[in-house]
Amino acid sequence: MKSVSVVSLIGLMMIFFTTFSLAMEHRLGGNWSTMALTMRNFTGEDQTKAMNLSQAETIVGIVYTTQISENLKFVNRFEFSSVWGDEDRFGRIGADGLDLCITNSYADFDLGPVNFRLGVQDWGFARGFIFDDDFAGAVVTYEVEGFELPFAWIKGREGGIGKDQSDDDLDYYAISPVFEIGDTASINPYLLYITSSHAGESNFDTEEKDGLDVYYLGADFDLETDSCALWLTGIWLAGKIDRNEDDDQDISAGLAAMGGSVALGDAEIHGEFFYATGQNDEDADMKAFIGPEGNGYAWAEIMGEGQLDIEVSANSPGPKITNIMAANIGASLDVAEEISVGLDLWYAKFAEKVEGEYYLGTEIDATVTYELLEGLELDIIVAYLFAGDATYKGAHQANPFEIGTILSFEF
Template identity: 40%
Template sequence: MKKMLLVALVAVLGLAFTVPASAFESEFGGYWRTRMFTNDNFSGTDSDSSLDNSKIDTRTRLYYTAVLNDNLKFVNKFEWDTTWGDNVGGDIGTDGKILEIKNSYVDATFGMVNAKIGQQGLVLARGFIFDDDYSGINLTVAGATSLVYMKIDESDTTNMNDDNQAFVVAHAIKGDGFTVTPLALYADLEDSSYTYMIGVDVDANLGAASVWGSFYYEGGNYDPTDVDQSAYLLAVGGNVNLSDMVGLHGQVFYASGDDDPTDDDAEAWTEVGGQSYYWSEIMGFGVFDDVVSNGSPADKVSNITAINLGTTIKASEKLSFDADVWYAMLAEDDVNGEDYLGTEIDLKATYMLIDGLKLEVIAAYLFAGDATYNGSDDDDPLEFGTQLSLSF
């Protein structure tokens, strides 16, 4: 597999340098970041845990696009990650052994229809439904209607009835300062199971303020247990600029949970795969998305109610500060009859060292509730770290 990835990278780069320059244009880009962070007391117990650690890691992404003409592009994105000191590229010698193909797809325009075919990224409902890479087809008609085919799983090549795949239809209705996007997803799962999500995203620009909302229902049926799905996700948020230097932002989201896992009703909001909604630093992954505190669903938002209020202060052209407070509780009690995850305070300073090179310093503390403590009397979770990043 590693040899195949290396061959693919060499082939793409070889194409860029061997085909005559007049045949197409080449676009290069990328992203790099190095993080140094420590998290402690994440396990919810009095003993040491793999959830508590200190480490330094680096991520590198390189992008290459061959622009063949105004209507045809070949897009590729490569990635490799290393933890300093590991044996896959972070140890002495630094001979990396892992190369990932994040994206590789054709971007073609046929009149009013744009088609992206291959391995590509997609965001649905701000990540509450999907925010990841996938293999499939994305058709956009007249810049407003999206038709998506997504292959979720093809692990059983001997039984085509066990294929997992999803179909998405969305249409953006744009007005004066607002966009309303109805969306429907149907996932055909193995063993004749299926699920569907239907709802709407709303975005409005009110001048100095902006607001957004996402409202979705999930239904379906899971064989052979014959369990019926019925779940909800509701989210609203917004921000307002009080001045050129000070802004306020906030959000509230609710994802239903299952009040009785033993009955024939599945009431917890459930992903089809690829859901990723980052929120707070400790409970919701945040910048240091390594682990989260005990009891939290992390970016796979389900069985939770969370409330956020924060501010951004732009002290100068290069320096800004963010402060956020998060309150979170489970929508349904855990096995110990607890629901309060805690109240979290996140602080971040961002400084542009030189044009293009950004430094972030982050500190977070969770005043943990009983649903995080898991019946123990451990200290509150805390996290501290820095991140240096650039993109081009």
């Protein structure tokens, strides 16, 4: 009798969950890419070969969404990658491995005009100059026609349980309203506050017991028409580091950036410029613009960790924009329905001298994009850096270069 009851209970549970599951909508999407590249002389010289690399890698992202009701969904994103032939991961012969990562898992629901996203999620603002990453926390957004007001709480670090352990917490609080101006323009002011009583190691060169209170205040402006686009960004960084064993250090720094593009039939001309303050050895206060953990703005292939996204040339800040002035001009052309080509020129130097040098180099990036099948794209990328003395100064100086391909599709 007992076994019959257990079987009946299991049967009822199966019917319940099957019925409940059928009432929900399940969506599966994501992206797949395989990249092969060769990079040489990224140290700026050709003797040590310390950063030379030739490898192939497959990267997969899968997004599984459960639409529970019209205003409630549960989103999960999984990622895994395999460097071909890597003996420590599933790129090896035999291919078994435990390399699956959960990068997002959050609830997304609407209460009237307010959207809530709670859990591990991705979010960004300020074009990535301040933040663009996955994190654990909450984003609450009030949205009406022509206006949205997001508030984000990003948990940088949890101090744990015990006396005074909350002093080790690191928290980000951000507000980033967007105002639409007609159908073509928008302005997005924002404020980020980061605080911790014991910041530990951070991008601000803090130590375990140092206190940290910093503010980022900025705005983005975007204008886009059928034939042209323009964008502007300005950010002011301020705050204070409470040095545990030294005098307090004030922070005052800034970043300015702008860019645009013009469409000319099948061609497009584009350009951009950005400047981030650096640190002068004579300054007692912190004058260098520094992004918090989670920032990232990709630019040139070699100096800025572009599409191939593996390493940057020696001494370049890469996507962590600080102490740099960089300018770009480029063009792209659709030579056929399935083929487009692009060419970009980048110039970069330090805003403040590093070891007596300013000039990082001038870089040329060339790309060809070919749609092999509907949805399946092949990118061919060639980049060459005419390196300056700030990249490397010494014997056996050699210019960095990189060649790569990316085959990709989304689903």
